[in-house]
Amino acid sequence: MKSSLVRFWALSGSIGLVAAGCAGSDEAPTAEPVSTDVAAPTTEPSTTEPSTTDAPPETTSETSVAPEPEPEPESEPQPEPEIEPELQPVRGGTLTMLLDAETDTWDIPNSNCATSCMTIMKQVADPLLALDEDGALEPFLLESFDVDADFTEWTLTMRDGVVFHDGTPADGAALQRSLTEMANGAVQGQVYVKLLDGTNSIELVDDMTVRVTFREPTASYGHQLTEWTGWLLAPSFWDAPDKASAFPVSTGPFAMTEWTRGERTALAANDEYWRTDAAGEALPYLDEVIFRPVPDVSTRRTIMESGDADVNADSFPENLEFWETDWVDQGNGLAERSPDRDVEFLMFNSSAPPFDDVDVRRGLALCTDRDEYITFRAPGTARADGPFAPGSIGHLDDTGLPDFDAAAGTALFDEIGRPDLLVSVTNVPAQLLTAELFADQWSRNCGLDVGIDAFEQTEFITKALTADYQMLLFRNHGSGNPALETVWWHSRHAEGLATNFGRIIDPEMDRLMEALDATDDVDELDAIAQDVNRLFGAQVYNLWLNTGEWALPYRSGVHGVGEISLESGNTQRGAVGGRVWLHEAWIES
The missing domain is CATH 3.90.76.10 (Dipeptide-binding Protein; Domain 1)
Known part of the structure; x- marks a missing residue:
């Protein structure tokens, strides 16, 4: 009997799987996802001496009568353990969430809707x-x-x-x-x-x-x-005369009431919302949600630590340990994440020189020390050798992607020549540091000249859609279903404003993507996706770096972040790529 994609999820939810493209880690679904729970304290070794058995009294030839045992003292009655009363949602209040970028339009069919945009839209629609x-x-x-x-x-x-x-x-x-x-x-x-x-x-x-x-x-x-x-x-x-600047009108728990670009987007509770919670109570609980775009990750962390915001979305690897340990130890929380994980990579524009040449792509892979990159720019993440993170459909331990070999890279560029390179990143400090690390590696390892193109986050997807770049530090994929990657990799999506951002034109890739979209059988999907993985390894259309790991920290007193009561009684999949639900969030009085 065929095993469906749903069956795969049921079996592998514990080991994890990895939806729209977005910038590489904001200022930067292993087989198991990083836990958001704090580890239980290690049991200390006992300091009590073990009880010793006294030697038996020496026996004599005279018969003796054993004394009556003394009655054991009655034990004191132990008090019943106190059971914490279950917290009940409190209605009202305003929740403030920090995002890594502003959104330039809510015209979704034509929009550059990255993670920050999608997070807001998940509350409106x-x-x-x-x-x-x-x-x-x-x-x-x-x-x-x-x-x-x-x-x-x-x-x-x-x-x-x-x-x-x-x-x-x-x-x-x-x-x-x-x-x-x-x-x-x-x-x-x-x-x-x-x-x-x-x-x-x-x-x-x-x-x-x-x-x-x-x-x-x-x-x-x-x-x-x-x-x-x-x-x-x-x-x-x-019907709005200018959809590009119009507020979205939908059916969600919140309606947009204010959009001050670069400062805040305000949502007010929808009094006519149709959904209820698991107890049949009307949703939402909150009166208002405020989103603040704060591109710099360090500033977002400072705001959270000062108590001036309630929720944050953070994909900066160097902050993960803080959120998962110190933050939680202080009584705060982390929203549940989906086991799906996106991946960080350098995306090559295969439609124009120099990366229309597979030898240039392969040479740059040989010149890139990805382990050094993870150590200094992405600690706590796993190395990626393809688009499918460990535990997901299509994952391979060895995709054939060239590994770091400076001597081989130098020899290849000696043979084919050294093109001038330009790496594009958003202009947040940590992105710039990552670009500088790669530029230094490529110069040091293989004698390449590298420039850095830095720009606003709002320009990011536009550059990808229009192929206005040589190589772009990017984060994407992790959908859980490899057929969803069709829009990113099939050649029919490579013309004009194209979602095939890398402009991959490859008949074999087209064949594989069409085969993926013709089945929901997990064994077939896995086999086909592994072939996709091998094709990426051979052609080096992207230089895969590491798995994306998101933290969604919220402060003490905030509840329900990421929670959804499905009509079936099942649990909604956790947040993917930082895109979190706030439908059932509430704040203690």
Whole structure:
């Protein structure tokens, strides 16, 4: 019997698996994810001397009568251990969360929606589907969904009674409109390139049901609907004269009320929100959520330690140990993370010199001491040799990626010549330090001249979409389903504003990605994804560095960060790539 992707999740959730691209570690799902729990204290060796057995009294020839044993004293009754009363959610209050970047637009089909954008949108918009802790798809905003045997026809049915923030119904017509707008977008349209007849294939079946038909198998579509592809936006948003600057209007627990760029984004509780908690109580608990963009990781940590914010998203490796030990020891908390993990890598632009030459890509890999990089710039993370982190579908211990060999790299560049190189990073201090480390390595190890291009975080995805770079320090992948990587690696996504950021044009890669999207059988997915891994090793389309490890610290008195009560009673998958839910967060009085 075939084993499904869901079955794989159920079996491997404890060892971990690794959704939209974002910058390399902000200022920088091993087989097991890093624990967010504090280790129990080691038991100290006992200082009590062991009891000794006295020698028996010497016997005599006269018979003696043993004395009656003294009665043991009655033990004092022990008090019953006190049971801490379960904390009950408190309504009201404002929660402040720190993010690593500002967002330039909420026009999701055409947006550069990186981690900070997605974190805000997760509170404003509900996804159509959700993934539970075992990786099983469940309806979220939808009442139900169905897919045919060859993964070409998806039927999506809305639930009754849900309204948008503007009071209009979230019905089948609104769903059809939203999916159509997504399909027409420059970015989200990449997900819909296989529609049978363009947007005519997004059909309204009845008042609450939409059918989406693809010309080829699209087994990953359900997973796409768990995040930005599946965010339902209201007709009033689509009708806005300037969507680029309009506030998103959706069905989520919070509605956007303020967006002051570079300072704050404010969300107010949606009094008409349709979901309830596990006890049937209305959500959300909070009155307001404030997001503050603070690009510098050190500043974010200082703000958290001073108590001036409630939640932080931090992927800086050098801070991980602090959050997991000192921070928790002080009575604070960490939100649960998904076992899925993204990976950090240097992404090469394969469409232009010098990285259109595989020998240049291979030579730079030989000149790169990744172990030195991890020691100084990514401590506490695992080395990555491919896009699939340890424990995930498609992982290989040896992908064939060239390892550090300065002599071999020098010899190769002696043969092919030494191009001038430019590495692009965001302009936060730790990113610049990482770029400087690589520039020093490549100069020291192989005599290469390297420049550094630093820019604002908001420009990051635009540079990737337009291929305006030589090589880019990047963080991506970790979706848990390798078929979702199609939009990043298939050649049909490499033209114009392209999600195939590396401009990989490779018929073998295309064949493998199409095969991945034609099955949900885990054994087939694993075998195909391993071939993808080997292809990356041979062609060096990216120089893989390390696994991404996110911390989501919150202060004492804050509860429910990352928690979601699914209708089925299952647990929602933990935060992936720092994108956390705040639907059920609350703050003690």
